[in-house]
Amino acid sequence: xxxxxxxxxxxxxxxxxxxxxxxxxxxxxxxxxxxxxxxxxxxxxxxxxxxxxxxxxxxxxxxxxxxxxxxxxxxxxxxxxxxxxxxxxxxxxxxxxxxxxxxxxxxxxxxxxxxxxxxxxxxxxxxxxxxxxxxxxxxxxxxxxxxxxxxxxxxxxxxxxxxxxxxxxxxxxxxxxxxxxxxxxx
Amino acid sequence: xxxxxxxxxxxxxxxxxxxxxxxxxxxxxxxxxxxxxxxxxxxxxxxxxxxxxxxxxxxxxxxxxxxxxxxxxxxxxxxxxxxxxxxxxxxxxxxxxxxxxxxxxxxxxxxxxxxxxxxxxxxxxxxxxxxxxxxxxxxxxxxx
Numbered sequence: 001x002x003x004x005x006x007x008x009x010x011x012x013x014x015x016x017x018x019x020x021x022x023x024x025x026x027x028x029x030x031x032x033x034x035x036x037x038x039x040x041x042x043x044x045x046x047x048x049x050x051x052x053x054x055x056x057x058x059x060x061x062x063x064x065x066x067x068x069x070x071x072x073x074x075x076x077x078x079x080x081x082x083x084x085x086x087x088x089x090x091x092x093x094x095x096x097x098x099x100x101x102x103x104x105x106x107x108x109x110x111x112x113x114x115x116x117x118x119x120x121x122x123x124x125x126x127x128x129x130x131x132x133x134x135x136x137x138x139x140x141x142x143x144x145x146x147x148x149x150x151x152x153x154x155x156x157x158x159x160x161x162x163x164x165x166x167x168x169x170x171x172x173x174x175x176x177x178x179x180x181x182x183x184x185x186x
Numbered sequence: 187x188x189x190x191x192x193x194x195x196x197x198x199x200x201x202x203x204x205x206x207x208x209x210x211x212x213x214x215x216x217x218x219x220x221x222x223x224x225x226x227x228x229x230x231x232x233x234x235x236x237x238x239x240x241x242x243x244x245x246x247x248x249x250x251x252x253x254x255x256x257x258x259x260x261x262x263x264x265x266x267x268x269x270x271x272x273x274x275x276x277x278x279x280x281x282x283x284x285x286x287x288x289x290x291x292x293x294x295x296x297x298x299x300x301x302x303x304x305x306x307x308x309x310x311x312x313x314x315x316x317x318x319x320x321x322x323x324x325x326x327x328x329x330x
Contacts, residue, residue: 058309059302059303059309061271062269062271062273062294062297062298062302063298063302063303065269065270065271065294066269066291066294066295066297066298067295067298070270071270072270146271146272147270147271148272177246178223178246178272
């Protein structure tokens with residue numbers, strides 16, 4: 001059986017079922033709006049969005065792996081490229097770029113020029129501390145955790161705060177190998 | 187790391203040609219996990235193509251080392267697939283069945299569609315999705 005190479009993000013995006021982009025954007029907006037009403041504190045909303053993203057991420061990783069045929073990444077650099085080029089394309093229809101590597105290759109930035117989540121969005125004065133797209137950082141964190149990478153993710157640039165792009169800093173904390181989950185005496 | 191599936195519902199029980207006999211025992215999970223874990227470690231240790239090898243039994247990162255995909259005894263064949271996210275899928279079949287790796291990929295896709303996308307399923311718990319079971323059953327019957 002010849003090994004099957006990874007499929008490109010475009011190819012997968014073209015093949016999966018999609019929903020109307022506006023419906024998607026507005027639904028996400030409605031969720032954030034409801035969280036703001038329910039939780040009142042902007043900080044709490046950030047946390048909740050991150051948690052929701054995390055819950056999505058730990059499931060989404062399997063869909064990603066099953067559909068993309070990506071089998072293994074040699075290093076974190078390749079992982080970041082795969083997230084930016086295949087992951088974002090497959091699930092959001094946009095391509096991101098990876099920049100700002102630190103010297104030991106454990107910290108980088110994923111830059112999104114285009115982000116379908118924020119069409120029609122303007123942050124009012126009362127919500128200045130809100131990371132509107134915090135769900136994305138949660139998704140990436142959750143997905144990477146399922147492939148044994150503990151990461152820390154923070155927003156460096158945010159278009160809703162007047163920057164020219166979205167920049168997500170991904171920092172690899174440690175890689176956890178699979179361990180025998182049972183105790184000897186069980 | 188989590189071992190999925192109860193005895194009556196795990197993919198292990200869906201043996202092609204009905205060879206996959208099940209002992210209704212919890213120990214089977216541990217035994218199977220231990221077997222796969224050790225065998226993987228052993229195959230990586232035996233690998234002549236990589237010079238630097240970890241000691242036997244040392245846990246590996248996903249994608250590290252090499253991986254085996256099947257073994258055959260005189261009474262059955264076991265085909266194994268592990269996703270980088272740690273999902274392990276096993277098919278126990280008649281010893282003369284051919285290469286089942288494509289089937290395992292297909293089953294992984296079924297798992298994504300019917301289990302992962304089921305909002306009521308909590309990741310890490312035994313799979314109790316009727317739809318998954320019936321679709322898997324149908325598929326396994328179709329390849330036998």
